[in-house]
Amino acid sequence: MPLTTTTEMFKKAYDGGYAVGAFNVNNMEIVQGITEAAREQHAPLILQVSKGARAYANHTYLVKLVEAAVIECPDIPIALHLDHGPDFETCKSCIDGGFTSVMIDASSKPFAENIAITRKVVEYAHDHGVVVEAELGSLAGVEDEVNVSAEDSSYTRPEEVEEFVSKTGCDSLAIAIGTSHGAYKFTAAQCTRNEQGVLVPPPLRFDILEEVSRRLPGFPIVLHGSSSVPQEFVKMINENGGKMPDAVGIPEEQLRKAATLSVCKINIDSDLRLAMTGSIRQYFAEHPDHFDPRQYLTPARANIKAIVTHKLINVLGCAGKA
Ligand code: G3H
Ligand code: 13P
Ligand code: ZN
Numbered sequence: 001m002p003l004t005t006t007t008e009m010f011k012k013a014y015d016g017g018y019a020v021g022a023f024n025v026n027n028m029e030i031v032q033g034i035t036e037a038a039r040e041q042h043a044p045l046i047l048q049v050s051k052g053a054r055a056y057a058n059h060t061y062l063v064k065l066v067e068a069a070v071i072e073c074p075d076i077p078i079a080l081h082l083d084h085g086p087d088f089e090t091c092k093s094c095i096d097g098g099f100t101s102v103m104i105d106a107s108s109k110p111f112a113e114n115i116a117i118t119r120k121v122v123e124y125a126h127d128h129g130v131v132v133e134a135e136l137g138s139l140a141g142v143e144d145e146v147n148v149s150a151e152d153s154s155y156t157r158p159e160e161v162e163e164f165v166s167k168t169g170c171d172s173l174a175i176a177i178g179t180s181h182g183a184y185k186f187t188a189a190q191c192t193r194n195e196q197g198v199l200v201p202p203p204l205r206f207d208i209l210e211e212v213s214r215r216l217p218g219f220p221i222v223l224h225g226s227s228s229v230p231q232e233f234v235k236m237i238n239e240n241g242g243k244m245p246d247a248v249g250i251p252e253e254q255l256r257k258a259a260t261l262s263v264c265k266i267n268i269d270s271d272l273r274l275a276m277t278g279s280i281r282q283y284f285a286e287h288p289d290h291f292d293p294r295q296y297l298t299p300a301r302a303n304i305k306a307i308v309t310h311k312l313i314n315v316l317g318c319a320g321k322a
Pocket of ligand 1: 024051052053083181182224269270
């Protein structure tokens with residue numbers, strides 16, 4: 001089937017109590033690792049491209065890689081989504097250039113300005129058969145060159161969501177309930193420690209999610225910053241020359257719970273980066289004489305496929321739902 005929008009995917013996910021995984025892509029091995037997992041698990045899939053990915057790999061290369069994946073995976077729906085579109089021009093360029101979904105991220109702007117920019121993107125996108133994700137509230141963490149400190153982040157205010165959605169016409173809404181971008185989501189001071197000395201983050205604000213869903217019945221909610229930072233990858237990196245002390249993520253069982261509620265899209269990027277980096281570091285440590293990129297990218301791609309398979313089955317609950 002051709003690239004699809006997320007409309008049907010989200011409707012089925014909402015009704016079925018699962019979420020669709022949105023994984024960031026930056027090169028061929030990442031696209032292949034993710035799509036091989038989704039094809040095998042018969043899972044609907046969102047491949048997303050950030051501004052940084054477009055700057056790194058070039059828009060056309062990324063679109064063509066995704067189009068190749070669509071040919072290789074004829075039996076699953078795949079959407080191509082712009083992640084964190086910073087302005088109207090970037091959204092327009094992706095809409096004109098083959099994407100089926102865009103995010104306009106004006107969450108750092110005042111409420112009225114966020115509405116105005118989002119509305120403009122929605123009008124252009126809907127005229128071209130493309131759907132729009134918007135954001136209210138802001139997450140802590142690092143994305144592209146923007147670094148939002150924990151103090152500057154803010155939870156979504158449920159009392160704003162109805163006005164925002166009705167005035168913008170957006171198709172899905174990303175909210176801030178305590179997730180955060182990157183591999184260092186929380187400082188040690190925000191966490192407790194378990195018996196192994198690993199940081200345990202504060203729980204997600206399910207009360208906010210539930211109030212948002214009560215005000216927007218049937219409306220698809222999106223969670224960004226949803227990597228769980230698997231400690232086996234952090235260990236793999238640290239034992240092979242890396243240095244990632246106190247990297248910590250969102251516990252998987254909390255994401256699984258969100259997926260059974262109104263959350264229809266869960267964004268995961270950092271965990272794939274950790275999988276890839278961990279296996280490349282390990283490969284180099286074990287084979288210091290090897291220099292053919294195919295040798296170290298083969299296990300890296302396999303490790304991405306393995307972590308995505310795990311997410312589809314155990315976290316998102318979308319395996320078998322294509
Ligand atoms: O939320 C941000 C994603 O992880 C993409 O990261 O902007 O470094 O490509 P990036
Ligand atoms: P992570 O950094 O937690 O993987 O979040 C990714 C994301 O939100 C992409 O938009
Ligand atoms: Zn994000």
